Amino acid sequence: MKAGIVGLPNVGKSTLFNSLSNAKAQSANFPFCTIEPNIGVVNVPDPRLSKLEELVKPERVLPATVEIVDIAGLVKGASKGEGLGNQFLGNIRETDAILHVLRCFDDDNVVHVDGKINPLNDKETIDIELQLKDLEAVDKKLEKTKRAAKTGQKEAQREFAILEKLKEGLEAGISVRAIDIDEDDRDEFVTPMQFITDKPVLYICNVDEKSAVDGNAYVEQIKEAVKDENAEVLVLAVGIEADISELEDFEERQMFLEDIGLEEAGASKLIRTAYRLLNQQTYFTAGVKEVRAWTVKVGATAPEAAGVIHTDFQKGFIRAEVIAYDDFVKYGSEAKVKEAGKLSVEGKEYIVQDGDVMNFRFNV
Secondary structure (H helix, E strand, O other), rough: EEEEEEOOOOOHHHHHOHHHHOOOOOOOOOOOOOOOOEEEEEEEEEEEHHHHHHOOOEEEEOOOEEEEEEEEOOOOOHHHHOOOHHHHHHHHHHOEEEEEEEEEEOOOOOOOOOOOOEEEEEEEHHHHHHHHHHHHHHHHHHHHHHHHHHHOOHHHHHHHHHHHHHHHHHHHHOHHHHHHHHHHHHHHHHHHHOOHHOOOEEEEOOOOOOOOOHHHHHHHHHHHHHHOOOEEEEEHHHHHHHHHOOOOOOHHHHHHHOOOOOOHHHHHHHHHHHHOOOEEEEEEEOOOOEEEEEEEEEOOOOHHHHHHHOOHHHOOEEEEEEEEEHHHHOOOOOOHHHHHHOEEEOOOOEEEOOOOEEEEEOOO
């Protein structure tokens, strides 16, 4: 799963990317510093893995991961090819969720592409460019659907009505994710078109150190502006996160965080939020060879979860042996869980729960 970091030039995207992935993308005080999208694979912080490691004592531990893409800065007119417009829009279309960085701090030493600090305007600039690109796609689809609708095809008429609603919303400056459309119609007609503004979004308010804990007036403006969107807001002092990521020692990091009044690095919160935004959850396999976190969609069945390990597991699925994470911790081992009668044997209809410790039986 991919999450793309977007924003105007010079708002802290590459600095954030560095602190997340330690990939050390070039970071400088001028636009278009990141021309090719940098890609980093980031571990999803999960204290349950450490607990399972402590109990099972495996040879290795493998966490779940999210792919983070640092995409070049966008400017006004990108939908018409300004700046790195078409490249930017192509890169963002390939991601599953958007991490939209907004500059919410004052600093005369860091230039702003528009010459003034106004995160609401910055958000609007990017929203409009993405909406214009989606509007272009709607107009093309409307042309095709119109002809079929005129011949009386019921399905085409339904689709035409939905496309008209999308067009009306986008022209009014509303992103696809915030347009009120029946869930079945959305699944059938909207989701397959992969609109950019239909992707889930996390707004990251990049603040200065003194605003890292409680935010500031800029942050409050953003929260108010996005309250009707299907979106989340996270406050992050990106410069501080970069400093924290440079510290190798865990205790040093914790002391640094305590000094500024934070319980954990914002980067950890961001990755967990991105994971949730992508509608992902974790199940575990736990054996002496390996304790591993696996990523599945919320609502996945046991055979679908097995397929994440290997397609043969899904094809030949017989049953899943399932232990709730809390039971595994309570009893301390798989053998003791079985003795207590807390291991359940589940079939093809079982819906995986976050934190399940699973073992699959299959036959190919």
